[in-house]
Amino acid sequence: MNSNEKLSYRNKNILAPMVRIGRLPTRLLALQYGADIIYSEEIIDHRFIQCKRTINNALDTIDFTLDHDSRPMFRTCAVEKSKVVLQLGTANAERALKAAKLVEQDVAGIDVNMGCPKEYSTKGGMGAALLTNPENIKDILTTLVKGLSIPVTCKIRVLPELKDTIKLVQMIESTGVVALAVHGRRKEERPRHTVRVDEIRAITEAVSIPVIANGGSEDCIQSYSDIEKFRSATGASSVMIARSAQLNCSVFRKEGLLPMEQVIKDYLKIAVRYDNHYINCKFCILEMMKEKQETPVGQAVRSALSLEQICAAWNMTEYLQSSRLKRGLPTGSDVINDEPALKKFKNDDIITMDFVLKRCDYRMKNGKSPKTILLEWCRGKEEKEPVYETVCRDSDRRFNSVLTCGGKMYRSTYWERNKRLAEQAAAVVCLRNIGVDDGRVKNDLTNGNDPSTDT
Template sequence: MTVLSPELKHRLSTPLKIGTVEVNSRVLQSPLSGVTDLVFRRLVRRYAPDSMMYTEMVHASEVCHVRGLPKIMEVDPNERPISIQLFDCRPDFLADAAQKAVQEGADTIDINMGCPVNKITKNGGGSSLLRQPEMAETIIRSVVAAVDVPVTVKTRIGWSDEEITILDFARRMQDAGAKMITIHARTRAQGYHGQAKWDWIRQVKEQLRIPVIANGDIFSVETAIQCLQETGADGVMCSRGTLGYPFLVGEIDYFLKTGEFKTLPSVIERLQCAKEHLQALWEYKGERGIYQSRKHLTWYAKGFPGAHELRDHLARIETVAQGWELLDDAINQLSQNSFVA
């Protein structure tokens, strides 16, 4: 496994400073649309109590000029530190939404400038702002002026291999007042395919004063350490690696703080966590939570005999009882076979 240099190891053992906010962890849970709701964040925070968590991305138009706030923006007063991520291409809407996010309890405001999904980019949001750096600057200046908490940016390295603009773009974000930038080391054209190009993160880190967080292909403690050593980044943000595995952020955080590996959860422990996740989604969202739980449950059900068949059944559950029965049957079968991987 790649070993951290002494200088980097020391830096990563200290708190992460995002403007005026100090976070006692260098590992962050990425905002994930349809995933990082209050239930999911609570599970991740159980194993990583010091880490910064992010809400799902919230469209500024869902917040502006309305009385109530969307449920995905809901924050538990006890979950700190917490960042609310916003997206749009209109500076005034984002500034207004940011003010309401701070009232909701956000410790920082994150602006999404990296989402590659067509329905977001065609309306000028997400990674399309990589092609509109002046507008991106205006957005950050407007939001910074509107709130008294740090404003951060999450973005990609460019629109395509022919348009990798992150070096100039990151400088612009820093100069506009962003207090941290997280870089998913893929282009918009890549989506989530191919390999993350971590070297671009290294180049950005070498030229910025603000913290630079690495994102992309962080699936284990080992890949996190490799990424940090290759990039010199100030921390890592976990995304797809936490799907069906809310333990990852805590595992990386523990290693950075102690130099030791945590004991990995067994398959049975993961399936027990899946049961808890299902129950919590039902209690929080009702019937809608059952439907949303299907994808989560299929993510948990991997890496053991019979997992494929179990996923097929979990993807069609209609009630908590159905899900629990399926998971309990799998747990009992694994216990009888002494399967512990």
């Protein structure tokens, strides 16, 4: 790739890096609707360097997969090669370069996450933790710029003092990065806090490289026309969109927003084409549906155990089968069988509920989790304490917990990503069945996972 072919970050509309959301189907959907650049979700460097790069001839993709995992950590294809930027989570220059070199020929750019405030990023000195370690920032970015043939960028949040932010971004510019994305909030601030438009503008005036303004979804960007307004208000070269695109990716369409139902069907066509895992499809679709999750279609998606069942909920079974036939893939049921993991239980004896634990709905009411609430209820009634038996499903390494309380067994039909969440979900099922407040923060009964966070 010569310098004339390198990705330009000026005057672009960009899909932000978002955990779980920013996988191949959403990225390609954003491109289809008009996005100029698309970012992957954050990929942690020390895990990525353990991946093997393989060419998937059946799907026409390039997959980066760990030995013990059937699902790729990162999947890409020729359609997005000139537009996709892989975001790295890193705290080490040497390791970051090793990870970036692995994917250098398959993406258009590398971005370093220096803005995500979540614990999964900040632990180990990554994400927003880097903002207080400018020497490490300089080392990482300089190493990547010198060692790669593709553009390097980074994404930050603003610091408590504007003068410190200006000093930081000028140092970042000196490393040779080609652009800088700025989320206009501080590390401790969340979407409900007003985006700091004036501080983004001050940053654009302090550096000569393109500044990508981010953080406007909650306050400013509800449709395509709002993108230009946010660009003008911040003085930025480009605009990066997270939550508004997560809710309705057609925000990138010049022609205007499409109905949620059409966006989901467009998403599913891409997900089917590239055999995206049903759990990720389910998460992305439920995020789009929001308050409509309690409709019959929403309930069908929530309880789905395969991509086949999700497609059936949207009357797309014929499309799924036709797509699989074209690629020579099996067209039969792909429902994951729970029996091997749950075979020691008599399933007829278990009280089940189609419940997906949404962590943001359980922010410890009075400092208590559902498990704690149930334990205290049992003690108050002088009942035996709850017993949790948690199993791991070999096919996808998901967890489900069967709770015994008062001589009855309870479980959620949804398999969680770790043992702790599985036990909390089982406790909620029990509490709702015995008529005890489970500590839910929100009044509605909308299910789904924790909203993705742009990094």
